[in-house]
Amino acid sequence: MRRLEIIVSRLAWFVPTIVGLLIIIFTISHIIPTDPVRVLAGDNATQEQLDALRKEYGYDKPLPIQFINYLKDVATGNLGISIFTKRPISETMWHRLPATLELTFAAVFLSVLFGIPLGVLSALKRNSLFDHVLRVITVSGLAVASFWLAMELQFLFSMNLAVAPLNGRISGFGPDPITGFFVIDSLLIWDMESLRSALSHMILPAITLALPAAATIVRFTRAGVLEVINSNFVLYERAMGIPWPLIVWKYVLRNALISTVTQIGLIFGVFLSGAVVVETVFDWPGIGAYAVNSILQSDYKAIMGFTIWTGAIFLIVNLITDIAHTLIDPRSSQ
Amino acid sequence: MKTGWRQALSKFVRDRAALIGSVIILGLILCAIFAPYLAPFPDDVYEFHTSNRLRAPDGVHYFGTDRMGSDVLSRILFGARITIMIAVIAISITVAIGVPIGLIAGYYGKWPSDALMRVSDIFLAIPQVVLAIAIAQTLGPSIENVILALSATYWPFWARLVYAETRSVKNEIFIESAIALGAPPWRVMLLHVLPNIASAIIVRTSIGMGNTILTAAILGFLGLGAPPPAPEWGRMIAESREFLPEAWWYATAPGLAIFLVVMGFNLLGDGLRDILDPRIRRAASREE
Numbered sequence: 001m002r003r004l005e006i007i008v009s010r011l012a013w014f015v016p017t018i019v020g021l022l023i024i025i026f027t028i029s030h031i032i033p034t035d036p037v038r039v040l041a042g043d044n045a046t047q048e049q050l051d052a053l054r055k056e057y058g059y060d061k062p063l064p065i066q067f068i069n070y071l072k073d074v075a076t077g078n079l080g081i082s083i084f085t086k087r088p089i090s091e092t093m094w095h096r097l098p099a100t101l102e103l104t105f106a107a108v109f110l111s112v113l114f115g116i117p118l119g120v121l122s123a124l125k126r127n128s129l130f131d132h133v134l135r136v137i138t139v140s141g142l143a144v145a146s147f148w149l150a151m152e153l154q155f156l157f158s159m160n161l162a163v164a165p166l167n168g169r170i171s172g173f174g175p176d177p178i179t180g181f182f183v184i185d186s187l188l189i190w191d192m193e194s195l196r197s198a199l200s201h202m203i204l205p206a207i208t209l210a211l212p213a214a215a216t217i218v219r220f221t222r223a224g225v226l227e228v229i230n231s232n233f234v235l236y237e238r239a240m241g242i243p244w245p246l247i248v249w250k251y252v253l254r255n256a257l258i259s260t261v262t263q264i265g266l267i268f269g270v271f272l273s274g275a276v277v278v279e280t281v282f283d284w285p286g287i288g289a290y291a292v293n294s295i296l297q298s299d300y301k302a303i304m305g306f307t308i309w310t311g312a313i314f315l316i317v318n319l320i321t322d323i324a325h326t327l328i329d330p331r332s333s334q
Numbered sequence: 335m336k337t338g339w340r341q342a343l344s345k346f347v348r349d350r351a352a353l354i355g356s357v358i359i360l361g362l363i364l365c366a367i368f369a370p371y372l373a374p375f376p377d378d379v380y381e382f383h384t385s386n387r388l389r390a391p392d393g394v395h396y397f398g399t400d401r402m403g404s405d406v407l408s409r410i411l412f413g414a415r416i417t418i419m420i421a422v423i424a425i426s427i428t429v430a431i432g433v434p435i436g437l438i439a440g441y442y443g444k445w446p447s448d449a450l451m452r453v454s455d456i457f458l459a460i461p462q463v464v465l466a467i468a469i470a471q472t473l474g475p476s477i478e479n480v481i482l483a484l485s486a487t488y489w490p491f492w493a494r495l496v497y498a499e500t501r502s503v504k505n506e507i508f509i510e511s512a513i514a515l516g517a518p519p520w521r522v523m524l525l526h527v528l529p530n531i532a533s534a535i536i537v538r539t540s541i542g543m544g545n546t547i548l549t550a551a552i553l554g555f556l557g558l559g560a561p562p563p564a565p566e567w568g569r570m571i572a573e574s575r576e577f578l579p580e581a582w583w584y585a586t587a588p589g590l591a592i593f594l595v596v597m598g599f600n601l602l603g604d605g606l607r608d609i610l611d612p613r614i615r616r617a618a619s620r621e622e
Contacts, residue, residue, distance in 0.1 A: 013455070020456035024465075028472050139351075139604070143597035145548055147555050148571055148589035151578065159579035273463035277552055281575075291464075292556060295471050307468050311460045 006326050010319055021311045022074060025304050026067050079305035084297045089305040093287055097309075098180030099169055100279070100286030104271045106202050107209035111267070115214040116260065119221025120253065126226065134218065141215030146274050150208045150281035157204060164204050167283035171197045205282040209274045213267045220263050224256035258328055265321030272310050345609045352605020355540075358598030366414040373408035379565050388581045398583035401573060402563075406587050409565035413588065416566050417595065420481055421546045425539060427485035432492025433535065437523050439493070440500025450497060454490035462487045463549055470558040477560045480553050484546055495538055499531035506530075533610035540603035544596040551592050567592050 045053075054060045058069055073080070079089040122131040158166040165171070175185040175194045183202075186194035228234060229252060237247050275288035283289065287306060294302035346352050370376045374396070386403035389395055397406040439450035457465070469483035503509060504527065512526050553559050554568025562569065567588040574584035 016452070017456055017459055020453070021459050024456065025468070028468055139597060139600055140593070143544065143548075143593050143600055145551050145555075145568070145571075145589060145592045145596075147552065147568075148585065148592065151571065151575060151585050152589065155578050155582060155585070269461040273461035273552075276463060276467065277555065280556075291467070295467065295556060295558070298471075300472070303468055303471060307460060307464055310464050314461060315459050 007323050010322050014315060014319060017315060018312065019071070022071060022308065023067070025307050026070055029300055029304050030063065030066075074308065079308065080301040082294070082302045083299050084294075084302075089302050092290060092302075093305060093309055096285060096287045096290055098177075099284060100275055100288060102181045102183065103202065103205055103209065103279070103284060103286060104268070104275065106206040107213060107271055107274075108264070108268075110206055110210035111214035111217055112264075114210075115217025116221050116257070118214075119218040119260075120225055120248075120256070122218065123222040123225035123229065123256075124248065138215035138218050141211045144211070146208055146212065147277040147281055149211065150205070150278050153204045153208060154281070165197075165201050167281075169198070169201050169285055170194065171201075205278050205284055208278050208282075209271055212274070213270055216263065216267055216270070217260060221256060221260050224259045225252055228252045228255045258325070261328060262321060262325050265318040268317045268321075269314050272314060342609050346605065349605045349609060351601045352609065355598045355601030355603075355605060358594055359602060362414055362418065362595050362598065365411050366418045369411040369415060373405070373411045375405040375408045376412075378404035378408045379412045380563055388577060388584070390581075391583050397587040398581070400570070400584055401577060406570075406584060409570065410567070410588055410591050413565040413567045413570070413591070414595075416477065416560055416564060417547055417550070417592075420477060420484070420550045421543050424481045424484040424488070424546050424550070425542055427481070428488045428492055428542070429535070429539065431485070432489040433496050433528075435489070436493040436496025437500055437527065440497040441504060441519065441523055441527065443501075447497065450493055454494050457487065457490040458494075462491075463552055466549060466553060467556065467558065470553050475558050475561050477564075480550055480559050483553070483558075484549060488542070488546065491542075492538070495534065496531065499534045500527055503527055503530050533606075537603050537607045537610060540599050540606060544599035544603070547592065547596050547599070 051060075058066060061069070077090050079093070081087065082089050082092065085092065118134060122134045125131055154166055157164045170182055172194075175182060175189055175191050178185045178188055182198035183195060186192075186198055234247060234252065237251060238244070272288075275286060276291055277288070278284070279286045279288035280292045287309060291303060291306040293299075294306065365372060374394075381404070383399075383403035386399055387401055389399040389403075391398040395405050395407065397410065400406055400409065435450060439447045465487045466483040469486055470479050473479040473482065509522060509526055512522050517526075550559065551568035551571075554566040555572045557569065557572065559569055560566045562573075570588040571585050574581065574588075577584055
């Protein structure tokens with residue numbers, strides 16, 4: 001039962017990792033050169049007002065106690081109130097999360113849809129013109145700054161050709177939220193106008209996010225397929241006279257994709273960090289754009305809240321990929 | 335050993351990717367060193383000519399002018415200095431922290447290795463960009479803080495890489511015999527383990543430089559980098575946003591500069607990987 005063991009040990013490690021993450025975040029938020037109470041109170045506050053505020057927010061207690069209180073707050077889902085919007089940070093996060101997830105899933109879909117077949121093809125046609133051209137494209141895809149690519153896509157497709165909307169998530173207010181995912185919601189109420197608008201708004205940001213991820217997937221799939229093709233069991237199957245397409249489809253792909261699947265967890269991290277800048281450029285109302293706004297307004301609590309959320313999402317996704325990996329790869333259960 | 339290096343050198347020259355990459359990087363270094371002589375308007379980094387603002391590229395301003403009327407090409411050439419400085423210092427610090435930790439954890443195993451794995455797990459739980467943003471924002475916008483944020487968030491990758499490499503070398507017979515001959519641990523690590531994992535570190539350094547430049551550009555784009563009027567590439571792109579689509583050259587030039595430089599480091603890294611160590615990719619995925 002090695003498979004179960006892996007899953008259990010991963011789950012057991014989840015909580016200490018989150019606590020460790022919180023220690024780092026707490027440390028960061030307490031080395032701020034500026035006094036958060038002073039920021040909160042404004043420039044004209046008297047010493048009494050400052051002391052009162054410090055007491056109210058618990059800043060007068062020793063650091064370990066503050067940390068315990070912080071842990072309690074986070075455990076109950078209370079990330080504090082944003083200094084600027086005066087609304088609970090958790091509430092804003094929940095409200096904005098569907099937008100980020102919808103965009104991320106679209107990018108995952110695009111990068112897998114193009115990445116895997118292109119990777120397989122370039123491995124099968126190794127050293128052909130196609131392989132070389134694809135290599136140039138993938139190396140470029142990994143070298144381009146996402147915020148710049150976003151701006152250039154806007155410049156070309158929105159400003160000059162006018163074939164895609166410049167920014168935002170939908171024209172008008174969008175369908176009434178059921179799931180918060182505009183594409184699913186507009187399908188549920190069969191509103192084709194909203195669906196078309198949601199998809200057209202999504203295409204440019206999704207491409208921007210998907211490009212580096214697709215490049216990574218192409219490279220890993222290519223390397224995986226090459227490794228399997230050169231292995232002894234494929235040689236044996238060829239010697240047995242099994243048709244080549246059948247070998248590729250039945251034996252090569254399955255073995256090669258294992259390494260690709262483990263990459264998806266890591267790629268998700270690429271998406272989360274990409275979302276920060278891509279959402280900003282495209283005015284996409286997700287948690288990434290919220291984080292950047294908080295940065296511009298020095299809203300520390302909101303930035304810390306975003307960091308916790310991202311860390312948690314990333315950990316959960318990697319947990320799922322690890323579990324999926326033990327399920328797909330029979331070797332890991334021996 | 336000598337013929338090995340000579341062989342590697344001739345392979346290097348034949349490998350087009352590595353060659354193109356090193357030419358690009360050499361160009362970057364030359365631009366940074368000779369920026370005051372290469373730039374057509376070297377004073378434009380800090381001087382403004384508002385009457386001349388947002389000029390399209392022509393025979394005088396090859397890449398046009400920006401919102402302050404400064405020559406974009408001159409600013410990009412001086413920006414190369416900031417880019418190199420951030421990347422070189424940040425990567426040096428990262429290597430200086432990550433390599434010893436990875437070596438020690440990999441060599442001793444047991445609790446040092448557990449401690450390293452658990453701590454780096456925590457750091458790797460957040461995408462590097464996000465943590466770097468949080469740190470840079472807390473400390474305030476400056477080049478020093480960008481370097482600090484980048485190195486504080488990047489060392490775990492290095493520790494993990496060196497750890498994995500050390501583990502795979504440690505059980506080789508030549509290491510065992512060195513230990514059996516009574517060599518002290520530091521001697522085994524520095525003279526026997528380190529030279530054998532050096533190629534993996536060199537390859538990662540090149541790709542890491544590219545990564546660091548991209549992350550630094552993101553920080554600059556978000557306004558967390560060097561404060562204006564420093565000609566930081568990421569910040570230049572951020573400033574150009576409001577002038578699209580009219581001033582297309584303003585965003586295009588610094589973006590191409592970032593692209594070219596990162597491409598150079600990635601190509602060099604790819605090429606070096608093929609030449610020095612074909613098994614690195616597999617070693618890296620064996621980390622778990």
